[in-house]
Amino acid sequence: MRRPLFLILSFALLVGCRGSRPEYYGQSSLGFGAVLISARIITPNGETNVGLMEMNFESENERYRMKFRPGKTSLMKLEPDVYRLHPTRTPFGRVEARMRVKIDGRSYRVPFPRSVLRLRPIDVPPTKIVAIGILEARLLPIERGQRPIIKVRLDDSIQARRELIESVINKQMNPKTPPNIRDSTITWTRALEQALIRLLGEEERKRRFKPGR
Numbered sequence: 001m002r003r004p005l006f007l008i009l010s011f012a013l014l015v016g017c018r019g020s021r022p023e024y025y026g027q028s029s030l031g032f033g034a035v036l037i038s039a040r041i042i043t044p045n046g047e048t049n050v051g052l053m054e055m056n057f058e059s060e061n062e063r064y065r066m067k068f069r070p071g072k073t074s075l076m077k078l079e080p081d082v083y084r085l086h087p088t089r090t091p092f093g094r095v096e097a098r099m100r101v102k103i104d105g106r107s108y109r110v111p112f113p114r115s116v117l118r119l120r121p122i123d124v125p126p127t128k129i130v131a132i133g134i135l136e137a138r139l140l141p142i143e144r145g146q147r148p149i150i151k152v153r154l155d156d157s158i159q160a161r162r163e164l165i166e167s168v169i170n171k172q173m174n175p176k177t178p179p180n181i182r183d184s185t186i187t188w189t190r191a192l193e194q195a196l197i198r199l200l201g202e203e204e205r206k207r208r209f210k211p212g213r
Contacts, residue, residue: 098110
């Protein structure tokens, strides 16, 4: 009896070192926030929705392992805190300097993008939704005898973040949306409206701003 319990506790500890999985389309509840993420994968033949990327989302108190799926907006329910996008970790908690990118059935290891490390901390308040952006991986044309080159960046433009918010709102009215996801998006209606209003305000401020000559 002690051995299975020891194995369960050991497994839970290792999962915690790597980062726990946030609740995918978890329903809104008091004391929790949420983030919106997606991915975009571009190959020499065009954009593809077959692939996957992972990053950690970490604060001083929490550590989550996030999946970025191309062409799909993910709503991740999590504890409110101030976070940073962070490289993934091994089962023993060590930082992995290279991130894994899956494209059309193939897996690549690429350096974690410095531009993402330089991003400002992301504040996720309780009962609010924060659209982080679209993680983009671009596979450059491959020359014969050369290794593949993949460039990764986060598209956190106003347009990209607005697309994330509007795609979740559209799920409420799409009859093809699975019932559990539709029910979840409805519980976040107010937070989605507030997130869109904040983004429109940010867009208006940038439109009005004219740098001095």
